[in-house]
Amino acid sequence: MGQTPDRKQSLLICFILSLVTFASYWQVKNNAFIDFDDPLYVTENKNVQSGFTPDAFKWAFTTNQAYNWHPLTWFSLMLDYKLFGLKPAGYHFTNLIFHVANSILLFLIFRLMTGALWRSALVAALFALHPLHVESVAWVSERKDVLSTFFWVLTMWFYVRYAQRPSIAAYIPVFIALALGLMAKQMLVTLPFVLLLIDYWPLNRIRNPQSAIRNFKFTIINSIVEKLPLFVLSGIACLIVLYVQSKATLVRGMQQFPIDFRIENVLLAYAGYVGKLFYPLNLGILYPYPLTDPPMRQVAAAGLLILCVTIAVFRFSNNRRWLIVGWLWFLGTLIPVIGLVQVGLQSMADRYTYIPLIGLFIIIAWGITELAEKLKCKPAVLAASAAIVLSFLSFLTYRQVSFWKDSITLFEHTVAVTRDNDILHYNLGRLYLQKGDSDKAIYHWSEAVRIKPDQPTIHKNLAALLVQNGDIDKAIYHYRQALTYRPDDAQAQDNLRDLLKKAR
Numbered sequence: 008m009g010q011t012p013d014r015k016q017s018l019l020i021c022f023i024l025s026l027v028t029f030a031s032y033w034q035v036k037n038n039a040f041i042d043f044d045d046p047l048y049v050t051e052n053k054n055v056q057s058g059f060t061p062d063a064f065k066w067a068f069t070t071n072q073a074y075n076w077h078p079l080t081w082f083s084l085m086l087d088y089k090l091f092g093l094k095p096a097g098y099h100f101t102n103l104i105f106h107v108a109n110s111i112l113l114f115l116i117f118r119l120m121t122g123a124l125w126r127s128a129l130v131a132a133l134f135a136l137h138p139l140h141v142e143s144v145a146w147v148s149e150r151k152d153v154l155s156t157f158f159w160v161l162t163m164w165f166y167v168r169y170a171q172r173p174s175i176a177a178y179i180p181v182f183i184a185l186a187l188g189l190m191a192k193q194m195l196v197t198l199p200f201v202l203l204l205i206d207y208w209p210l211n212r213i214r215n216p217q218s219a220i221r222n223f224k225f226t227i228i229n230s231i232v233e234k235l236p237l238f239v240l241s242g243i244a245c246l247i248v249l250y251v252q253s254k255a256t257l258v259r260g261m262q263q264f265p266i267d268f269r270i271e272n273v274l275l276a277y278a279g280y281v282g283k284l285f286y287p288l289n290l291g292i293l294y295p296y297p298l299t300d301p302p303m304r305q306v307a308a309a310g311l312l313i314l315c316v317t318i319a320v321f322r323f324s325n326n327r328r329w330l331i332v333g334w335l336w337f338l339g340t341l342i343p344v345i346g347l348v349q350v351g352l353q354s355m356a357d358r359y360t361y362i363p364l365i366g367l368f369i370i371i372a373w374g375i376t377e378l379a380e381k382l383k384c385k386p387a388v389l390a391a392s393a394a395i396v397l398s399f400l401s402f403l404t405y406r407q408v409s410f411w412k413d414s415i416t417l418f419e420h421t422v423a424v425t426r427d428n429d430i431l432h433y434n435l436g437r438l439y440l441q442k443g444d445s446d447k448a449i450y451h452w453s454e455a456v457r458i459k460p461d462q463p464t465i466h467k468n469l470a471a472l473l474v475q476n477g478d479i480d481k482a483i484y485h486y487r488q489a490l491t492y493r494p495d496d497a498q499a500q501d502n503l504r505d506l507l508k509k510a511r
Contacts, residue, residue, distance in 0.1 A: 017118060020128045021111050027397075028107050028135040031404045035099045035145050035411065042414040042438060043292060044148035047073045048084060050093060055084050071251040073148075076244075079190040080151040098147045105153035106144045110135035112160040113365070119167055121209040129372040129393060134365060138287040138403040142357040145411040146292075151192040152361045158188030159195055159362060166202055170210050178236075185237055189244040194362060196241040197340045199234045204335055206230045208328030271306045272296070272346050276355040278309035280341070281316075283357070284367055287403055291421030295428050296354045298458070329373040336366025352430065414438055422454075429458040433465055445476055456488070463493035470502070479506055 040050050049055055054066045059082075067081040083101070091097025114131035118124060134140070143152035162184040169177040188195040206212040213226045283290070317334065324330040340363040346354070379389045410420040415438055418431045425431075436451035452469040456462055466489035473482035486503040490496060 013124065016124060017115070020114060020124075020131075024110055024114065024128070024131060024135055025107050027132075027401060028110055029103070031136055031401045032103050032106070032141075032144060032408055034405070035103060035408050036096045038095060038099055038145060038408070038411050039413040040093075040095045040098075040147060041292070041411070041417060042434065043418075044073065044146075048148045048150070049088065049098065052084075055081060056088050057085075058089055059085055074252050075151070075192070076247050076251045077151050077155075077190060077192055079187060080154055080192065083150055083154055083191075084147075095147065098150075099145065102144050102147065102150060102153050105150075105157055106135070106140070109153060109156045109160060112157070112164065116160055116163050116167065117209075119164070120205065123373075123376075125390075126372040126376055129375075130365065130368045132393075132397050133368040133371065133400070136397055136400040136404055137284075137364065138290060138400065138407045139283055139357045139360045139364065141290070141404055141407040141411070142292065143361045145408050146358070149358050152194075152358055155188045155192035155195055156362055158184050158191060159198060162188060162195075162198060163202070163205070166205075167210065170206070170212060182236060182240065185240055189240065193244045193248040194340075194343060196245050196343055199237040199241055200339050201336055202234060202237070203230055204332045204339075208332045211328075268300065269346055271301060272354055274306055274309040274313060275301060276345055277338070277341070278312050279355055280337075280360055280363070281312070281367070283360070284364060287400070287407075289424035290357055290407055291425050291428075292417055293352075293421060293428060293431055294354050294356065294425055295352060295430060298427050327373070327377070329369055333366040333369035333373075336369065337363050338366075340366065427458045429455045429462070432458065433462075436465075436469075440472070445472055448472060449476065456485070460488065461492050463489040463491075463496065463499070466492070467496065467499050467502075470499075474502075474506070479509065482506060 040046075046052070052072070054063050054070070054072075057063045063085065067078040067085075070081075084098075087098050087101055110131050113134055114127050117127035117130055121127060143149045162181055165177075165180040165184055169181055185195060185198060188198070213230060317338075320330045320334045341359065344356070344359040375389070375393075378384075410417050415435065418435045418438070422428045422431050422435065432451045432455040436448040436455065439445075439451065440448040449469065449472055452465055452472070456465050456469065466485045470482040470485035470489065473479075473485065483503065483506050486499050486506065489499045490503065493499070
C-alpha cells in the first residue's frame, strides 16, 4: 500500500528540517569545550569519567555539583565519555542529534494536535533555526536543555494519545516521561501548566464558556484534577532543586537582589526576550546584572509592552485560542528562570528561551497564516517569504555557532556585545595567562576590577602579574586595593611590604 500525500509531505518536511538544521549547526563538531561550566560537567568531573559504577550512580542522584539535580543528564554525559573520552566533537554531535529530534517531534506533535501541516512545520523550523537556541545546542553543559526538551515533547505526545482515549494505562507513559524530563532539568515543572493550555487549544477539551458555563467550569476543574499527579511530581522537583541550590549557596538573598530590583529585571527580561526573538544579534554566553538600577523609563516601557500585549491577546482571542495559548506558554514557562528566585549572576540567558519561545512561534505561525488569508496573499508568496526568513535565521545561527569555537573566541565576542562583564573579563585574563600572553591578561583583569573594584583576589593576582612585567607602581596600587577589601590577607601584606622596600 502506498503512502498518502499527507504522509509523504510530512516525511519530506522532516527530511528537509533535519538537513537544514544539520547544515546550520554542522561546524559545531569542530568546537572545543568551553571553560565555563564544561569543567564542572565533563572535563574535570571524575565522577562522570568514572563510568557507570555503583558509586557514580549514587553520586548522580545525590550530588549538588553544577548547582542542579539532574541525574539523567549526568548519565547521558557518562555515556558520552564512555564513547568519546574527552573529544568534544562527540558531545557536540549528541547535543545536535537531540536538537534535531526535538525539532522533528515538535513538528509531528503539532501536526497531530492541529492538523495544520505547514503551520506546524513553521513552528518547528523556527525552533530549529532561531539563533537564540544556539547556546542550548553548542554548549556541552546545556545537555540538560536538549535532553529535557526531548522528554517535554515526548510527554506532550503521550498526553495527546491519552486525551484521545483516556485510561490509566495511557496516563502512565505521560507520568513516566515527565519524571524522566524532570531528572534531566527542572525547567519541566511548568509542563503540567502547558498541558492545561493545550487542553484549551488545540485539543479543545475545554469548551467555550459562552456556550456552556456550567460544563466549562466542570471541564476546567476536571482538567486540573486529571493533572494533579503531574503537579505533585513538579512540586517535588521544585523542592529538590531549591534544596540543592540553597546547599550550594547559589540562590541569592534579598540583600544582594532586593525584591523591587528583581521585579524590575523580570519586566526587562520578558521584554528583552521578545526583542531578541525579532532581533537575534549581539548574543553572548553571560548577560550580567547592570551595576546601577535601570532607568525607570526602561522598566516602565517594558512593563507597558507586556501589559499591552497581554490585553491585546485576550481582546482578540475570541476565535483565536492560539493567541492565549502561545502568549501564556511564553510567560508561564519562563517563570522558573525569570529571576523572581535569583539563581546565579545572570540577568537573563539565551538558553532560557529554548522551550518558552515555542509559545511565540505558535503566535507567529498561526498569525501570519491568518493575516495572509485576509490580505489574500498567494500561497507561493507566503512560502517564499517564510523561506527567506528561515534562510536568514539559518545564516545567523551558523554565524553564532562560530563564536562558540573556543572559550577565548566566545568570551571576547561576549564582552564586545555586553556591558560591564567583569566575570568574563576575569576569565579571559586567566585564559590569556595560561597561553603566556601577560599583556592581554593584565588588560582583562584591569577591566574586571575597574568594573567591580571590590574583588581582592583579582587585585592581588593582577598585582603579582604587574610585578612580573616590571610595573611596580601599579602593582603597589592593586595590593593596596586588595587590602582595602580584605585587610587580613597576610600574603598581600607581605608582598606589599616587600615592594615598598624595593621602591625606596
